Amino acid sequence: MTRRRFARWRVLVGALCASACNNNGTQPARPPTDVVPSGGDRQSWYFNNPLPTPVSVAVLDAGGLPVSGVVVMWTVTSDAASGAVNPAQSITDAYGIASTNDSVGSSTVQQVSATVGGLPGPATFSEFATSPPTSVGVSVTSFVFSPRDTIVQSGGMVTWTWNSGTTPHNVTFTSGPAPLPANSPDQAGTTTFSSTFAAVGTYTYHCTLHPQMTGSVRVLH
Ligand SMILES: [Cu+2]
The missing domain is CATH 2.60.40.10 (Immunoglobulins)
Known part of the structure; x- marks a missing residue:
């Protein structure tokens, strides 16, 4: 048949x-x-x-x-x-x-x-x-990114704000649609770092100084 x-x-x-x-x-x-x-x-x-x-x-x-x-x-x-x-x-x-x-x-x-x-x-x-948000904020605090997982609209911006005193941290991307965004330098005090995300998909990142600090950015169209 x-x-x-x-x-x-x-x-x-x-x-x-x-x-x-x-x-x-x-x-x-x-x-x-x-x-x-x-x-x-x-x-x-x-x-x-x-x-x-x-x-x-x-x-x-x-x-x-x-x-x-x-x-x-x-x-x-x-x-x-x-x-x-x-x-x-x-x-x-x-x-x-x-x-x-x-x-x-x-x-x-x-x-x-x-x-x-x-x-x-x-x-x-x-x-x-x-609509997905076009800008999202993430706090870099005592060994965590907060919120850990974020959602942003394609073309939108994520801004990380350091609230960690004198302990340096960084945002280093580990996976996601290529090419990955630029990583932040090691930073401390009160400072920020921003990335825009065009490609739909999920990016993961961590702090290389404290690998237990992990986060993700999910980009929706
Ligand atoms: Cu860190």
């Missing part, structure tokens, strides 16, 4: 299994009766960037047992600027869970629905987004 027909056959077998099989072999799962949110609802993130946590639902039978092999359709139900889900269709796993990756687009609020054919009412999700 062709690859596509084989894929369809696997989906059909999965659907049959949903009504005939279960996880522990003692009580057959019954037909699905409910689809409920199981993860990823009400996240706050940034425009046009995938949410940190996938959006997921659980499909259950009348006894509350998970049902595997059920097709879930994902739809963005708010305005057209509200981004996208990928994939638009997924199948519940052995735990009755199906998920999709979601990006909020250019709207501040997005509504997503998960629908299972033949079941009442979709499971609904609300997600929120803003």
